[in-house]
Amino acid sequence: MRPLDPRLLRYARSARAYLAVTVALGVALAALIVAQATLLAYGITAVFLHGADAAALAPVLGWLAVVVAGRCLVAWAQEVTAVRCAAGAKSELRRLVLARLAALGANRPASTGAAVTLVTRGLDALDAYFARYLPQLVLAALVPVIVLARLVPADLIAAATIALTLPLIPVFMVLIGLHTQAANRRQFRLLARLSHHFLDVVAGLPTLKLFGRARAQADAIRRISADQRRLTMRTLRTAFLSSLVLELLATLSVALVAVGVGLRLVSGELDLTTALLVLILAPEAYLPLRQVGANYHASAEGLAAAAEAFELLETPVPAAGTAAAPDGALVFEDVVVRYPGRDGDALRLSARIEPGEVVALTGPSGCGKSTALAALLGLVAPASGRITVGGVPLATVEPGAWRARIAWVPQRPHLFAGTVDENIALGGAGDVAGAARLAGVYGFTDGDAVLGDDGTGLSAGQRQRVALARAFLRDAPIVLLDEPTANLDAGTAAGVMDAVRRLARGRTVVIAAHRPELIALADRVISLAPAAAVPR
Numbered sequence: 001m002r003p004l005d006p007r008l009l010r011y012a013r014s015a016r017a018y019l020a021v022t023v024a025l026g027v028a029l030a031a032l033i034v035a036q037a038t039l040l041a042y043g044i045t046a047v048f049l050h051g052a053d054a055a056a057l058a059p060v061l062g063w064l065a066v067v068v069a070g071r072c073l074v075a076w077a078q079e080v081t082a083v084r085c086a087a088g089a090k091s092e093l094r095r096l097v098l099a100r101l102a103a104l105g106a107n108r109p110a111s112t113g114a115a116v117t118l119v120t121r122g123l124d125a126l127d128a129y130f131a132r133y134l135p136q137l138v139l140a141a142l143v144p145v146i147v148l149a150r151l152v153p154a155d156l157i158a159a160a161t162i163a164l165t166l167p168l169i170p171v172f173m174v175l176i177g178l179h180t181q182a183a184n185r186r187q188f189r190l191l192a193r194l195s196h197h198f199l200d201v202v203a204g205l206p207t208l209k210l211f212g213r214a215r216a217q218a219d220a221i222r223r224i225s226a227d228q229r230r231l232t233m234r235t236l237r238t239a240f241l242s243s244l245v246l247e248l249l250a251t252l253s254v255a256l257v258a259v260g261v262g263l264r265l266v267s268g269e270l271d272l273t274t275a276l277l278v279l280i281l282a283p284e285a286y287l288p289l290r291q292v293g294a295n296y297h298a299s300a301e302g303l304a305a306a307a308e309a310f311e312l313l314e315t316p317v318p319a320a321g322t323a324a325a326p327d328g329a330l331v332f333e334d335v336v337v338r339y340p341g342r343d344g345d346a347l348r349l350s351a352r353i354e355p356g357e358v359v360a361l362t363g364p365s366g367c368g369k370s371t372a373l374a375a376l377l378g379l380v381a382p383a384s385g386r387i388t389v390g391g392v393p394l395a396t397v398e399p400g401a402w403r404a405r406i407a408w409v410p411q412r413p414h415l416f417a418g419t420v421d422e423n424i425a426l427g428g429a430g431d432v433a434g435a436a437r438l439a440g441v442y443g444f445t446d447g448d449a450v451l452g453d454d455g456t457g458l459s460a461g462q463r464q465r466v467a468l469a470r471a472f473l474r475d476a477p478i479v480l481l482d483e484p485t486a487n488l489d490a491g492t493a494a495g496v497m498d499a500v501r502r503l504a505r506g507r508t509v510v511i512a513a514h515r516p517e518l519i520a521l522a523d524r525v526i527s528l529a530p531a532a533a534v535p536r
């Protein structure tokens with residue numbers, strides 16, 4: 001990771017404004033440092049060499065007070081802009097990452113846990129980068145130059161010593177950075193894996209408990225946590241050791257300057273004012289570089305997260321069509337779908353579905369029924385062949401407009417925490433109560449009943465009916481149903497099938513179906529051959 005990744009400025013607009021403000025504040029601070037050193041050198045010389053009294057010192061002290069107040073003001077402004085910019089940049093990056101995740105859909109490279117870690121804790125770690133690292137980086141570029149510009153006319157030898165020893169610090173920093181970069185990336189990936197695993201385990205806790213595997217999972221989490229702790233400690237060790245090396249280097253360099261100044265002061269080659277000016281300014285030239293090194297480790301996690309975010313933002317989104325959504329027959333022309341990381345085909349299908357037809361997709365488990373619906377929704381793209389709608393290739397149709405024409409009831413509909421009516425209203429604008437009644441939802445609950453996360457509080461059959469109510473509300477010409485009666489008892493299934501029958505009137509309906517009664521609802525059956533997708 002570079003000290004200042006240009007992609008950060010490209011993606012986060014607030015970072016650009018912040019950098020400009022930080023440079024301006026850095027110049028002001030460097031000028032104040034030089035002014036403070038000059039005033040101190042004059043003041044001390046006046047007292048010790050010329051025995052100046054309080055009255056004679058008053059102007060110098062007055063200006064010193066102004067300079068100190070100025071430094072406080074700059075530090076305050078820096079802190080305030082850093083916090084504001086960090087918040088702005090983080091929310092910009094979060095928005096972009098979430099938008100890209102949404103656009104990538106099923107093609108997103110990161111697991112859910114990794115994505116959650118990235119947009120929460122990962123990007124939060126950028127605080128240290130903005131508040132500590134970046135200002136010091138700017139100061140490290142500005143302060144030595146301005147200090148040297150002041151020292152060259154005053155004492156060329158001291159200026160040359162500083163100019164020769166200063167580059168040693170960045171050289172060591174680069175060497176240390178090269179060593180820690182991979183470790184930081186590894187640490188962030190491990191954290192993402194831990195989050196993913198944790199999320200998965202929490203979601204599956206009832207199952208794990210039931211099969212007596214909860215303890216084994218606790219061991220797995222303990223093992224990954226221990227790895228994470230070891231890596232963190234290793235990073236911290238490197239951070240402390242590298243700070244020590246940089247401190248030592250800076251101290252030796254200042255000592256070199258001080259010895260030279262002392263010798264020349266004793267031999268009378270240098271006056272006291274200049275000697276004091278050099279002695280006060282020399283440590284200031286090294287300070288920002290040392291601080292950059294020390295702050296690099298604090299911000300490394302944020303930088304690693306930002307690098308992950310940029311990788312995600314640079315993952316190309318499959319080109320989306322722009323054509324208007326047409327009416328007409330849905331045609332699968334030698335469509336083959338493959339999933340990344342799987343060998344073999346998940347779906348192979350050639351079929352034609354006329355408008356207004358109710359079609360059942362049947363076949364053994366894993367033959368690609370859900371995949372066919374996902375391909376119709378545009379969630380997965382065919383590896384070969386194409387789907388056309390009224391003769392227009394689906395790939396060229398604007399996805400938003402196309403999906404607005406579809407009501408989809410997936411196999412496991414996702415319900416959100418909220419009331420039953422709010423969940424139904426996700427289907428679209430319109431008569432929620434009417435849609436709920438058509439799907440038979442109010443037979444087992446009322447619209448104001450509050451559901452927990454993922455719709456806790458409803459049975460599988462009741463969830464299916466809420467999902468069907470969404471489809472009624474959507475009032476779309478094409479309805480895709482993915483085994484809406486799977487796992488339901490005969491009575492509940494009959495209720496859901498009544499709702500499906502009502503929904504099918506006047507619409508094109510494609511049902512992925514196993515149950516004979518559900519298949520019997522269809523005008524026609526399309527049998528899928530067993531697919532051959534196997535995990536790699």
Ligand SMILES: Nc1ncnc2c1ncn2[C@@H]1O[C@H](COP(=O)(O)OP(=O)(O)OP(=O)(O)O)[C@@H](O)[C@H]1O
Binds near residue numbers: 347366368531533
């Ligand atoms: N997201 C995915 N990533 C990788 N492989 C997948 C994914 N979804 C499905 N598959 C694989 O694709 C094949 C077809 O799956 P699909 O879910 O379409 O079958 P199905 O006919 O709907 O099955 P079922 O009747 O059990 O619901 C299966 O072999 C499955 O393992």
